[in-house]
Amino acid sequence: MVFVAALRSINLHGFLLHHKAASLQLLRHPLLDPLNPSPNPNSRVSNPSSRLFSPPRTFSSPAAQEIDSDSSTLYSNPQNAESTDLESKPRSLYSIFAKPSVVPGVKKLPPVPDGISKKERRVPVYGSSRYRPMEEKEFPKELSPEVLSLVSRLEEEGYLKDANFSREGPLDPKDIPSTLYSRHFLKSAAEKFGQDHQEIAKWLSGSDLKKIALFGCPSIERKTVFSAKRLRSFFSIQEDVICRGCKLKSSCKFVNQRVAREEKLILADAMRILALFALDSVPQQLFIPNDLKFSVRKLLKEVVSLSN
Incomplete structure (x- = not known):
């Protein structure tokens, strides 16, 4: 019995010594011992202990870095020493990350004087073919x-006394x-002549006048266009029929525009x-x-003969 008790005490003492050695080995593990930061060859972290005791990292955006660099340049330059008011004022996050109000490299246009109207401020577009003045043919030889x-x-x-080509x-x-000048003066004189001789309009050839009306407008000038429209209205000719095949349609402002019904031929x-x-x-x-x-020459001959 004494031998069995002694054997048990020896085994218990050996177990305690083994447990104490295992505890000391566990305390010396690199993850738990800050005094022995030996690297672990099986770990993906190069130095695990440094993560526990490393100082906190700071994160900064590119905008903040740019502002910090600009601030260092500003204060390092002695010429900008007067701008120390920026240092005294705290800056908010909105002022750091907001976009600048002034775009660098873009110059503002000078203010337009008050005396210039809105129409004069517009820049004419010469590349567009719409509503451009049409070039007339040469004067007949x-x-x-x-x-x-x-x-x-x-x-x-x-009717030609006020013309600059008139003689004594x-x-x-x-x-x-x-x-x-002479071409337009003769045109205006012929129009005034028609106003003063309206009574001969009913004696002119209707077929030749209708042929001229069916041809279309001889110009895109406003007064000429509406003269041709009134002539077509007298013969009950639809505007869309004439404007559809007109070669001046792309430059005309009065396409398919109708006028009031004319009951008589206006000689002017x-x-x-x-x-x-x-x-x-x-x-x-x-x-x-x-x-x-031929119809134009015939009508002019009738006008001259009927006005005698």
Whole structure:
């Protein structure tokens, strides 16, 4: 019995010594012993103990780094020593991350004087072909006999007395200069002649007038366009039919625009259109057929003869 008790005490003492050694070995583990930061070859962390005792890391955005660099440059420069008020004021997160109100490299336009209207401020677009003025054809080298007769009648009745090509003696129609001014002056004189001789309108050839009305507008000028529209209205010609095939449609502002119904032929409108065709004062895009020229000469001859 004594032998068995002694053997048990020896085994218990050995167990206690083994347990104490295991405890000391566990305390010396690199993850639990801060005094022995030996690296663990099986660990993915290079130095685990440094993570427990390393100082806290700070995170900064690129905007904050840029502001810090600008601030260091500002205070390191002695010329900017006067701008120390920025250091005294605390900066908020919004002021750090907000976008600057002024875009660098962009210059503001100078203020427009008050005397300039809004229309003058607009920049004209010369590249667009819409609503551009049309170039007229050259002045005819030789005027037809019917045009010469009309010019003589206009000169006799005093419609050309204010022209710059007028002379003290009788004016020879062949001496009229081939200028844009003379062309437009003759057109206005023919229109005034039609206003003063409205009574002869009912005696003109209706078929020739309708042929001219069906051709379309000889110009995109507002006054000429509405003269042609009133002529078409007298013959009950629909506007969309004429405007659909017009070569000046892309530059005209009055496409398919209707006018009031005309019960009588307005001679002033007819004379304005006849003068434009007779003097070839039409855009270069228009081609005047021979049958239309014949109708124009015939109507001018009737106007001169009926006005006697």
